[in-house]
Amino acid sequence: MRDLRVRARLAAVAGSLLLAVLLAAPALAATRDDGEEPGRGLSSGQALLIFIGVPLAVAVLLGLLTYLPSIARGPRYRPERTWTANPVWFGGPDDPEEALRLTSPEEIARTSRGGASAQW
């Protein structure tokens, strides 16, 4: 039983190899036609440029197209990442540092306040 399974596997591997060779058979018909004059082969530099350089350039271009919009949009807040942006105060005092320095604990404690707290 086990022997049979091993044989089936071997047959499958051999079959797929054979099939690949058979499918490539038309390549054997590539003989040179009359008047056909192949040019010089690619130098290794050209080959590198065409087969590695061009795909690389395409990949870089696609990458740029993907990331450019978000780069142009600027940093975006992501809850799972740490926050590194500069503090912003909308409608705050003209000189925030001076105003904060001038607030004393007594002054803060003097009035009552309301509001709400939340976490996310």
Place this chain on the structure above:
Amino acid sequence: MPSGDAFTERQEQEITRALRVAWEESELRVSVFVGSSVGDPRAYAERLHTALGRDARSRVLVLVDPANRRLEIVTGEDVRRRLDDRAAALAALSMTTSFTVGDLTAGIVTGVRMLADAARRPRVLHQPSVS
């Protein structure tokens, strides 16, 4: 380590417009601080609120602390009469919902709008008691 701006120019305009609308339509002066709090967030928010100056009593401070994921809304003594803590909590809840999905601007704009709407409601002196 601070680096870069929290908002793009357009986002800043959106927030500034929301604050202006709150003032024009509800006479509610809201100030929004986005940054890390120093020490306890609530205490820091109250410090920022006091730093708003002499008219702090009639102003609202919103502290958004993305680093600690904390939001604090501080209402001055006078504002509190037309903007109760329940309305502030409701706005806070709506804001944190946006923050959770990473949209600070939308959260702030919505929150400011909700605060302004709540503050606009005219005070009813003879309110039927609801039990």
